[in-house]
Amino acid sequence: MAPVIYPTTNFTATEQLCLERGEGIYVFDSDGNKYIEGLAGLWCTSLGYSNTEVMDAITEQLHKLPFSHTFGGKTHKPIMELAEKLKAMVPVEDAYIFFGNSGSDANDTHYKMLRYYFNAIGKPEKRKIITRERGYHGVTVAAGSLTSLPANLAHFDAPLEALSILRADSPHYYTARQGNETEAQFVERILKNLEDQILAEDPDTIAAMIVEPITGASGVIVPPEGYYEGLQALLRKYGILVWADEVICGFGRTGADFGCTTMGIKPDLMTFAKQLSSAYFPISASIIPGWMYEAMINQTNEVGVFGHGYTYSGHPAACAAALKTLEIYERDNLFEHAADVGAYLQAQLREIFTDHPLVGEVRGKGLIAALELVSNKTTGASFDKGAAGATAQKLCQDNGLILRAVAGNAVALCPPLIITKAEVDEMLTRLKTAIDASYDALSDQGLIAS
Template sequence: MTVSTTASSLARKDVANHFHPYTNLRAIEQDAPLIIVEGDGIEVIDDAGKRYIEGMAGLWCASLGFSEKRLAEAARRQMEVLPYYHSFSGKAHNVVAELSEKLISLAPTPALRDGRVIFANSGSEANDTAFKLVRYYHNAIGKPQKKKVIARVKGYHGVTVATASLSGIPMMHQHFDLPIDGVLRVGCPHPYQFAQDGEAPEQFATRLAEELEALILKEGPDTIGGFIAEPIQGAGGVIVPPPTYFEKIQPILKKYDILFIADEVITGFGRTGNLFGSQTFKLEPDLLTTAKMITSAYVPLSALYVSGKIYQACADASASLGVFGHGYTYSGHPLGCAVALETLKIYEERQIVEHVRAMTPVFQQGLQAFAGHPLIGDVRGVGLIGAVELAEDRTARKPFDPKRGVGAYLVRRAQEHGLILRVMGGDIIAFSPPLIITEAQITEMMTRFARALDDTASWLKGV
């Protein structure tokens, strides 16, 4: 494939005026960005015609790859029939009703199947809405002091003022004057980085649970409204909780009547080998947020599951006030709903979740093959999500000095070898390929990563 010079030059001209998110803005002024112009299955193609395996499915999200024609056709059909309508003031449209019914039928717990879904456009907005509902619900049931939300170190929940505050990543707070009041922080369930010497994984989980309860008692249970957690912490470094972690956390939340928000923006719709990460980790949330793979990222859409007890309290309060004062212009947009419905049909018809389970051993064993490499301290993952964490001294769990940029170098070398990955803070390299990836493609992905790792080892010897 060859992209025309005109298309390439237009793309580079346009990108000069682009305010790049999550980017070193001065660096991107000097270094031309990689410009992607086409997608084909699990691959993307740049403006010079070079192909790359997209090892991150974009941003954890292009579950069906980058060229699923059925989704494009679903979007075209909807655009021709009803390109836009809203759900405000007692209105609705047929596709938002159909998608709501479908999602409720798929909900992972009885409490959520007894509830409702509210739509927005991104995971950030879904989590922001959950944050607001913690407040609304407790006001509605006569507990106006019960508002604080507990979040975790290295958690990622979005970029609005509220959700960036919930996120436990310092660079998201610096210069933004965040976090806001009302957000509390507890430790990260990452044994490799935070377990004490000689502390077994289950002992580590017990310590974190005790830390949570101690914080609740210190602040006062009557002031704590919610606890938010990703089943697997994605942007924080693909952090898989130790065994028994959630088993010990959830009873504490129930004991003190604290709402549990499961952030499934990354894990929802198949990534862990179940439709929801809540099924994988046996979670029973009161609120559950989804986005990304609900449309395979072809159209922006997010959905927040609201349990029956929360919905009923909100409904009573709205009747008293005269209106439920929340919603977005594009909540439940017909285009997003139509593409989501088609995405869910494809998941079922092609048995995508079953495919993830079949590919999981190949993928996880491929990652584990790097466990003995001198530059790698830890390898972890579940389903089709995983990470390798680099270390200067793997025995001592000593990371590289961040100023050396080892992880960034490794990702650049992978890109040279035709593989797009992502480096997280602490030189953690994340993998999250499209769910349609095959065994042969997994093998090729690992081969390209091995070449990049060898390049990095050689570079470090010469530094």
Template sequence: LPANHKMFDLPIAGIIHVSTPHHYHGAKPGETEEDFATRLATELEETILREGPETVAAFFAEPVMGAGGVMLPPATYFEKIQAVLRKYDVLFVADEVICGFGRTGNYWGCQTYNITPDIITCAKALSASFLPISAIIINDKIFQGLADGSATIGTWGHGFTYSGHPVAAAVALETLKIYDELNIVEHVRTVGGHMQKLLRERFEGHPLVGEVRGIGMVAAIELVADKANHKNFEPSAKVGPRLAKAGEAEGVILRGLANDTIAFSPPLIMTTDEVDAMVDRTARALDAVTVQLRRESLTVV
């Protein structure tokens, strides 16, 4: 997310990035998802060895990369990544701020992708966003380290100011109770399955759509100038923002991300009829933008 880095002196020292696990743009010609995942796991291992395993504390990842473009991991990716992390005793921190509490069709995105994390970070849906609250979930290995350290110095040497705030905690507890009462995960599996199927049926064949991707009730369509070669539009064309604007005219609020990717992350209580309306309105908006771009000769036919 370049905009998040530009004015904040990021990235800071001590944080190293490995390749984005997005098969559509990152794979070599003819490379399967499994082969792509193997290459990325090899890259991770080589990076750990280059830096020195004793200096690598943890690996951070979202089960599904959200604001980065709704990027799903290629097949076998997390299986192979976790094997490398275990080999060098590197912790896995799963960022579940977007994926947690049912979004991917399981309570945690880690369950969807068979991840066994050492630490989970969560927020947002913890209170259905009615009040600000976040939480960190740790395994016993991490807990014992914190307990031993606290015993050594006589206190948990960290800030307490808003931790365990009773109002936010009460809202979170009631939210989790409602999720169970509504059986929200099963609802997401049903409605999300319908949404994924419909998005693919309506948009995979569209001349401007390079990829439709998603799981559960999070998805994206990526708009491209050259479908055959996975080539994006020039940022100056502002194709994603155009579609978002056209969506407003059709009564649907769309979010544009990098590479003219349009994200769908509707309320988990959405019905199939509402999904149908969302997709219909998006389709009309996309057709309107297609006409604009063809008039400007910005598409490859």
């Protein structure tokens, strides 16, 4: 076996799928088997696997200027163009953009910029960040501590105490409701918990709250109606900034430009990566409002520089990839396409799976969705150690569909945005076969409640 330390992998796992090439929404393994990439890689290959326009834009840029850093007085056209383009797109007031290479480092950048900003305005005590249970924000030191999934914390001694991270309730009604609580009562309870927590901590010590508008890795949680409205009112009341992690939701995924648009969030800060370049070249963006940037200017003068930056911040080929990707989104109306095909996907999923004995909840918006697999449809009881998720993921793959089991027993769907309705049908036919087979396999093991 090649001496690779594989990311987010059980080192005792022996089965690996070696992919060789891709075309549209399909990928092919080294034996020539064809699969639908139902998770767009890792929620990222929005334009599918054979977009020559993006490839050509990258190649052209590599021929012209394969690298230029952007430290201390250096710039280049693609980074300036991309920043202007994003500024015009995002719902952030007079946006300023810091470019990085991954969603994780972009969240670390925000974490540091928040400290920098509050130090600059003479409020160094405003440093705590609220994150949510089940949130996923990456794996670097700060982002990894903002993440709340057990596997990302255990044995890394995370969260790091010094980062002052607070954890709020997960907004997942299906798994976190109490007794006969209605959705409205659930929202009221968890927002009350949050307000109590804010008051106990002292609002003047809390800088921001980070949220994925719709979560990904924690199981595609779509918070109930009224949640974000109440949440934002609370955060504004106590002077806490709203930080939207759009690493998965950004650029059409939820059937609108941003998850914030779909969920009615007015963010102060935004994080992007993945679909910003359709994953054809690594790039991320940490976006702050102009008033935050302005406040940081004097401090950089005092120290000499804004002492934060990556060698590859604004890599010219990455910027070229992002510019072409954004141009294609606009030219081909891909956000509208995602809304249209997404509505079809959501309707079909509910039609096929709502009454399935293995499925407790069908959820999602636009072109992101999940099935919650349960051992008892009446009580919603789950399976130990992600047994159903692992079984379904394997059986999907055996049926020519690559999906991902997340949060134990949820199966997530997040196909490339270019998927057609006919391809959705093909994907769901394969999914149904795999979910039926999973039910049989789990029943044979005595894991389904009778």
